[in-house]
Ligand SMILES: [Fe+2]
């Protein structure tokens with residue numbers, strides 16, 4: 229679990245990927261280089277030494293200022309306190325629900341709980357956090373959008389299996405559908421609900437017109453992302469609306 233593959237998927241956005249053969253799955257973490265560097269996905273505690281080493285090849289890990297993620301699960305947030313110890317000025321960044329419900333009790337330092345009205349500026353880049361309750365899962369779920377380069381950090385959305393290429397410009401819908409159907413056959417079935425809100429949330433993310441999707445498990449995507457986000461709503465309905 230210790231080899232990290234680093235690839236710059238968009239300007240200043242580095243994808244730090246660790247492939248776990250037992251799950252046939254990549255765990256991807258995204259470091260954005262800026263005056264105030266930001267890491268999206270703190271990662272599992274077990275991955276922390278490898279990730280710290282990978283981050284150190286790009287920036288001084290002590291200079292990290294923002295550690296962000298989508299929802300409270302170990303692959304998103306497990307090593308948060310490790311990062312907070314390494315980087316004395318770093319602050320956790322998540323949805324307001326995440327902060328209020330779980331994070332401030334778990335974290336060594338209080339989180340910045342964001343609503344879509346809040347803007348986080350890190351130098352060249354500016355971010356907003358959009359709530360996406362129960363998409364992919366978790367009441368506290370959200371996605372982070374970097375507005376100047378139109379990068380959507382979308383967590384488990386579009387997850388797919390395999391030790392795949394860092395970034396693709398071809399369709400992500402096919403691999404995502406296959407992965408969802410595969411997961412539904414095993415012990416992790418039901419990991420994503422379909423609700424009356426699902427399509428509306430994904431349509432509002434499509435309205436942001438992202439140009440890069442930073443995907444947690446599998447290849448990231450470059451290109452027009454709005455059609456993919458609307459297509460994803462259809463795949464979630466087809467898989468989980470039973
Ligand atoms: Fe998750």
Ligand SMILES: [Fe+2]
Pocket residue numbers: 303304383384444445
């Ligand atoms: Fe995940």
